[in-house]
Amino acid sequence: MIAEIQVLPRPLGTAESRYAHVDAAIAAITASGLSYEVGAMGTTFEGTPDQVWALLRTVHEATLAAGADGCLSVIKVSAGAEDDGPSVQDLVGKHR
Structure with missing residues (x-):
């Protein structure tokens, strides 16, 4: 399964760190151990359905826990009916 999440915290960060709350979301994804790619407008990651759904909640909650x-x-979210669906490589590999 593949997912992309874009967090839009209020405010984005703190006076000391403009994107502190977004950075906390990305840190939660990094800590998951799943394969991921940070983009300008969101972060894409892949894993089993149980891993993906749990991480989506964790990322949202990490943003709030960081002080937003x-x-x-x-x-x-993308998944196939008979399997785990496409990977990041399947979707964008030919464009790299």
């Missing part, structure tokens, strides 16, 4: 007053998370 609120957070809107925009997610995209």
Whole structure:
């Protein structure tokens, strides 16, 4: 299964670190051990359905735990009916 999450915290960060809350979200993804890619507008990662769904919640909650007053998370999820669905490589490999 593959997912992309974009966190939109309020505020984005702190006076000392402009993107502190977003950085906390990315740190949660890094700590998961799953394969991921950070993009300009979101982060894509892949794993089993149980791993992906749990990590989406963890990322959203990590943003709030970092001190955001609120957070809107925009997610995209892709999986096949008979298998785990496409990988990042399947979707963008030919464009690299």
